[in-house]
Amino acid sequence: MSLNATPRGERTHITVFGRSNVGKSSVVNAITGQEISVVSPIRGTTTDPVYKAMEMLPIGPVVLIDTAGLDDEGMLGELRKQKTRELIDRTDLALLVIDATAGVDPFYEELLAELYDRKIPVVGVLNKSDARADAAAAQAEAEARLGLDFIPFSATQRTGIKELKQAIIDALPQEDDRFRIVGDLISPGDVVVLVVPIDSAAPKGRLILPQQQTLRDVLDSNAIAVVTQEDQLQAALNRLAVKPRLVITDSQAFSKVAADTPKDVPLTSFSILFARHKGDLNELVRGARAIEKLKDGDRVLIAEACTHHRQSDDIGTVKIPRWLREVTGKQLQLEHVSGYSFPPDLDRYALVIHCGACMLNRRAMLHRIAETQAAGVPIVNYGVLIAYMHGVFPRAIELFPSAMKAWEESDGPKK
Amino acid sequence: MSLNATPRGERTHITVFGRSNVGKSSVVNAITGQEISVVSPIRGTTTDPVYKAMEMLPIGPVVLIDTAGLDDEGMLGELRKQKTRELIDRTDLALLVIDATAGVDPFYEELLAELYDRKIPVVGVLNKSDARADAAAAQAEAEARLGLDFIPFSATQRTGIKELKQAIIDALPQEDDRFRIVGDLISPGDVVVLVVPIDSAAPKGRLILPQQQTLRDVLDSNAIAVVTQEDQLQAALNRLAVKPRLVITDSQAFSKVAADTPKDVPLTSFSILFARHKGDLNELVRGARAIEKLKDGDRVLIAEACTHHRQSDDIGTVKIPRWLREVTGKQLQLEHVSGYSFPPDLDRYALVIHCGACMLNRRAMLHRIAETQAAGVPIVNYGVLIAYMHGVFPRAIELFPSAMKAWEESDGPKK
Numbered sequence: 167m168s169l170n171a172t173p174r175g176e177r178t179h180i181t182v183f184g185r186s187n188v189g190k191s192s193v194v195n196a197i198t199g200q201e202i203s204v205v206s207p208i209r210g211t212t213t214d215p216v217y218k219a220m221e222m223l224p225i226g227p228v229v230l231i232d233t234a235g236l237d238d239e240g241m242l243g244e245l246r247k248q249k250t251r252e253l254i255d256r257t258d259l260a261l262l263v264i265d266a267t268a269g270v271d272p273f274y275e276e277l278l279a280e281l282y283d284r285k286i287p288v289v290g291v292l293n294k295s296d297a298r299a300d301a302a303a304a305q306a307e308a309e310a311r312l313g314l315d316f317i318p319f320s321a322t323q324r325t326g327i328k329e330l331k332q333a334i335i336d337a338l339p340q341e342d343d344r345f346r347i348v349g350d351l352i353s354p355g356d357v358v359v360l361v362v363p364i365d366s367a368a369p370k371g372r373l374i375l376p377q378q379q380t381l382r383d384v385l386d387s388n389a390i391a392v393v394t395q396e397d398q399l400q401a402a403l404n405r406l407a408v409k410p411r412l413v414i415t416d417s418q419a420f421s422k423v424a425a426d427t428p429k430d431v432p433l434t435s436f437s438i439l440f441a442r443h444k445g446d447l448n449e450l451v452r453g454a455r456a457i458e459k460l461k462d463g464d465r466v467l468i469a470e471a472c473t474h475h476r477q478s479d480d481i482g483t484v485k486i487p488r489w490l491r492e493v494t495g496k497q498l499q500l501e502h503v504s505g506y507s508f509p510p511d512l513d514r515y516a517l518v519i520h521c522g523a524c525m526l527n528r529r530a531m532l533h534r535i536a537e538t539q540a541a542g543v544p545i546v547n548y549g550v551l552i553a554y555m556h557g558v559f560p561r562a563i564e565l566f567p568s569a570m571k572a573w574e575e576s577d578g579p580k581k
Numbered sequence: 582m583s584l585n586a587t588p589r590g591e592r593t594h595i596t597v598f599g600r601s602n603v604g605k606s607s608v609v610n611a612i613t614g615q616e617i618s619v620v621s622p623i624r625g626t627t628t629d630p631v632y633k634a635m636e637m638l639p640i641g642p643v644v645l646i647d648t649a650g651l652d653d654e655g656m657l658g659e660l661r662k663q664k665t666r667e668l669i670d671r672t673d674l675a676l677l678v679i680d681a682t683a684g685v686d687p688f689y690e691e692l693l694a695e696l697y698d699r700k701i702p703v704v705g706v707l708n709k710s711d712a713r714a715d716a717a718a719a720q721a722e723a724e725a726r727l728g729l730d731f732i733p734f735s736a737t738q739r740t741g742i743k744e745l746k747q748a749i750i751d752a753l754p755q756e757d758d759r760f761r762i763v764g765d766l767i768s769p770g771d772v773v774v775l776v777v778p779i780d781s782a783a784p785k786g787r788l789i790l791p792q793q794q795t796l797r798d799v800l801d802s803n804a805i806a807v808v809t810q811e812d813q814l815q816a817a818l819n820r821l822a823v824k825p826r827l828v829i830t831d832s833q834a835f836s837k838v839a840a841d842t843p844k845d846v847p848l849t850s851f852s853i854l855f856a857r858h859k860g861d862l863n864e865l866v867r868g869a870r871a872i873e874k875l876k877d878g879d880r881v882l883i884a885e886a887c888t889h890h891r892q893s894d895d896i897g898t899v900k901i902p903r904w905l906r907e908v909t910g911k912q913l914q915l916e917h918v919s920g921y922s923f924p925p926d927l928d929r930y931a932l933v934i935h936c937g938a939c940m941l942n943r944r945a946m947l948h949r950i951a952e953t954q955a956a957g958v959p960i961v962n963y964g965v966l967i968a969y970m971h972g973v974f975p976r977a978i979e980l981f982p983s984a985m986k987a988w989e990e991s992d993g994p995k996k
Binding site for chain 1: 591641642769770772777779785786787788790793794796797798799800801803804805806807808809810812813816817819820821822823
């Protein structure tokens, strides 16, 4: 357990696929065994994949997903397919492991086609390359059949590890291609004001993670952060000799902060930045508009990516339902799902409300948004919903022209 | 496991003492059972106490220490005494549990004398008060014999919990009496500049805990934090319309930051603030001076409060020994201890170098400093040692007149 644990959703997901007995777990162990900061594996039932979190320099925090459980012969074909699809949904990079002494079969062709279809980079691993004298021939055969390069590897001899890591680094999208929290909006030397309310819900002696991540992204951008509670915002602005590039506030303080921030200074909220970081802000803004159009009898799906201990004022089962009742005044049918499964019959719903997805990576969240869109159903997440509740629209999205357009084009009544 | 876990050393330590079978564990469970955020207990061997971390409002994060293991009849008397002493060393408040059907005996008198001797507040708990019709008589008898008020309690009936919590709150020192990190040095509306270098060792997307805690203490003080990397410090100062009240930097950037900070702006380091927060800065500053006086053959004790996985460039076993060799040029005999045990024969050493003590509370750290002082041995901690290595003295302690005096009065050669 680390005091500074990276949430799983912020880690690069590397999934290890392959037939039974090709040595997937030993490939994972060979990679993680060289590293210092391996977190204990979390194993659920035997059909659940095993997640191993580690730091892989220079990539940063990754999670290696060992799909050993998927080999279970007792598992029904349909269930296995569904589990594989769910894994692919959240895979940033796939390792395809084959056994040099066994070669490839149609299983690999199908899997590879699906991975390519989903535009997921794949690295081939020829395991047990020490167990066959003509390993080079096996490699050539596999490469010809699948059109994929393979790295000769031996988990037992511990050979090929360095080459495999380099191939992973080369295959992953560059850091710059991925979405920043705020770094793409600011320049070195800019002053960015972060408004952080300290109330009884704030953890003692710390900042909550989204605030930390935003502050860190400001520093990573060589910009300067001014951090203040909302009551000191005006004092903070007065103590600056320059106009800030941007003010970012917690949604709950939005109206006070909006009143104190000059009109020519851009203003947004942590929730909006994270909705953009984690998903498709335009689509989520359209989803917020759909709330006003809900009718009596409409079904609303409240989806959470993880199962967590529910507190008495749980956001998904207590706060959001109460708030929906108050705002819409309608009799809605609320349904709840949690975990990695997303229901297939999404078109039953008038709206999907999704959690902040701290356990899902961006790829998985975008996939869920796309599935919901494909079913013709609007989707909003907790962050945008909370922002909406606190009246941050449209000022908090003026910075983002396409989200602003999505807001203006949605035909809900103007708020 | 929480992503924002409070380190144990920052929690208020409440230790539950009492004879075997008085129901210590059920008292702990009755208290924690009402709370939401109970962390799983960590149990080592049967003789180790069990630590249960929880939030106890309005106190904040506490750890309840269940000393059940100390009852083990198989444990030798001397070992039990030593374990009890170690527990008392880190106790902020003691719960003394007696069994209404059994009453008190000399064990309690001795324990209470030791607790009072160490100025630790004690709350009496009369457990099993439901199991005896004349519980009030038992209470009166115990109170008369020990001179301590007892709260009638029944873990099985779940009565007395509210009263016990109130007694704990009343008995604990007030928040304001405890040491702040930086809050006592600043006023509302002050601008405090935090210099946070982002290097390869910084965890991705986050701030390390001491930086977070300092930033949070600035916000808790209704002051305004300006957070910047060292290369932007000059730009940050130029963008301010006022002079900052204080600049705080990571020790590694000290010389650059000292050059860029105007002489009339106070400057210190996170390590110095934490040495003060966690221990006795004056004594640790004197300890730093002792490094220069080490002679060939001197024994140096390097003490760490927890056992952790040692990395290849481990601070205690690799970095500090290397640095001591370089700076002193002497043949030193380094000895290492880790865990809650502190060797009794401290006078064998010419210097004690203690870790940052994130697993010890302030009380325990102060106790270790006092023990070392009593043995006539200088003590320094990692934070002050690192600050010393980076040449922060004396500028970083000018803010603290008594530490400055300790520095000037130490008769080591001027650095």
